[in-house]
Amino acid sequence: MDLINQFIENYKKKFNYYESVGRLAAGQLEAILRSSGIRAIVTYRAKNPGRLKSKVLRRNAKRPVPYKNMKEIYEDIADLCGVRVSLYFPGDRLQADQLIRDQFHILESKQFPEQSKPPTYNKRFSGYWANHYRVYLREEFAQPSEKRYCRARIEIQVASVLMHAWSEVEHDLIYKPLQGTLSEEELAILDELNGLVLAGEIALERLQAAGNERIRSKNAVFDNQYELASYLYNYLSSNFRTEDIELRMGNIELLFRLLLNLKLLDVKHMGPILKSVKFEKDKRNISQQIIDQIISGNEKRYLAYQSLRAAVSDQDEERREAISSFFSQWVPLEALLNRTTKRSSRSLSVFNINALKRLNLLDRESLNQIAFLRKMRNALIHDIEVPEAAYIRELGNEAQVLREKLANVLEPEKQAEKE
Structure with missing residues (x-):
């Protein structure tokens, strides 16, 4: 207990540091998601000291050999700084994955659902759907005054807005129970809610597909960079194999602003432009190659x-x-x-x-x-x-x-x- 108390007191002194790391990482993520035309809510947090102490005590009790020093604890707890990406559309997980891999130094990634642990309740639904990453900030994307933040591990969680809401409830009730173990009826209700969330994700995917179909029509006009991004993703996926072209979209927000400036914000103009782009594999991303064709x-x-x-x-x-x-x-x-x-x-x-x-x-x-x-x-x-x-x-x-x-x-x- 003395070691864990010392660790918590030491962490409290570093709390502002981890808060700053999270704010910087979230800011970078929010900017690249927005410019790439992916709708999402990005939040961050440094681990609450009280919850952290409970987690360290639980992990220490399960270890074959208890923690020997604070360094061991810091190495073992990977989510002192966390960033959450709540996607409007679950179908954007693949594009978000590519952006995260480009923006951060990846230590480890994990895709859920996992089947390695059998559930305590005979669940009918598949549970948590998300991608988790443990990353460092890249020094080349940091200002000189921010270099010190590149030494901290960050956990990034990417899931739909619906899935994040359900997982928060489930995690607090199952893994942090304040009133004892949940009953069979409570577990069944959580499972039922998970089914509703999964059905909601299907509805979101259909909504996204319906929007994509709408903006494919010849008379469609792009109202924002998100609609332009959806049109470009669909065009490239339909006309190129993934091995033939790298779908690094770049700054679609900037492309949208250029099209707005030039009064080219409709499908009847964009279609011929895309057909004439060669899409070469060089240092330019997709948006830059389209811009080159336009100007x-x-x-x-x-x-x-x-x-x-x-x-x-x-x-x-x-x-x-x-x-x-x-x-x-x-x-x-x-x-x-x-x-x-x-x-x-x-x-x-x-x-x-x-x-x-x-x-x-x-x-x-x-x-x-x-x-x-x-x-x-x-x-x-x-x-x-x-x-x-x-x-x-x-x-x-x-x-x-x-x-x-x-x-x-x-x-x-x-x-x-x-x-």
């Missing part, structure tokens, strides 16, 4: 997207000016290449290197230069990799010189008119 070769759309990006970018003023200068030179070059490939293949409005090669109009040096500049363009427009301002300006000058050179080869008649 390619169009200076007005580039400026609209850069304006939206500036609101969330932390680039300094010198780099922002250099990037703007680069794109003022890149966009005319891109438009020239788009027109060239469009003439040879009406299904393409955005150029690709293979299409240019098939035309046999450009030498290898020019093709390599185009490929390099396009790679840098992708990195700059999406903040994937941003070099120093001076180097960005050099790239802009290179794009200008290349455009003037290629214009003589690809559009000689226009050059003759100018002369």
Whole structure:
């Protein structure tokens, strides 16, 4: 008891630390779920000292060898900091799983229901459906002042809003009984409630499917990023195998804002855009590749997207000016290449290197230069990799010189008119 009391007193001193870890993790999760178009309620908590003491006493009593020191206790209790993700739609668990694996360093994951422990009551329903993760914050996603929080383990629980509500009731009544062991009748009622929750989840899945069907119609308009996300998930799942394309959606909220700005928020515009995207396996996510298709070769759309990006970018003023200068030179070059490939293949409005090669109009040096500049363009427009301002300006000058050179080869008649 003395050791456990010492542990609890030590934990009380660290309570604010674990509270801060939970707040930071929940904030990251809430942001990526929202931007990815997944509806959810995200909450967090640090373990209550009173409940923690009860848990440590129970675990200590079941151990073959009692705890020897506080370090053993800290290593054994994995949920000192907890984050709960309550999904509106249980069908979004798979997408939430991918986001969590991208955002956090995963120590362990577990999927429920488990069949390893036989129930004390002959249950008719399957019980708790959820995914649990034990994770660390990734240092690369933390500010310098937040690095110390990356040493704490976090438990993330992902389930539907209905399932979380039922599990809270069941857990408190069965695992933390204040008035003794539950009767058969009480256990039967809990089982009945579980059946109602599972039926509710089926209804939620049907509701989600009905919404998806509604926004597939040709006249549908996307009212928010969640509807846009559902449309994109369904389109990609229907048209690509999972091994052919990675469904990392990226910032759908930003894509939605761009479409809103450009007045393209309907299925009749989105359908042709998606059909013309090649969906390459590179550093760009799905949203970024769609955005590239929308803005390619169009200076007005580039400026609209850069304006939206500036609101969330932390680039300094010198780099922002250099990037703007680069794109003022890149966009005319891109438009020239788009027109060239469009003439040879009406299904393409955005150029690709293979299409240019098939035309046999450009030498290898020019093709390599185009490929390099396009790679840098992708990195700059999406903040994937941003070099120093001076180097960005050099790239802009290179794009200008290349455009003037290629214009003589690809559009000689226009050059003759100018002369």
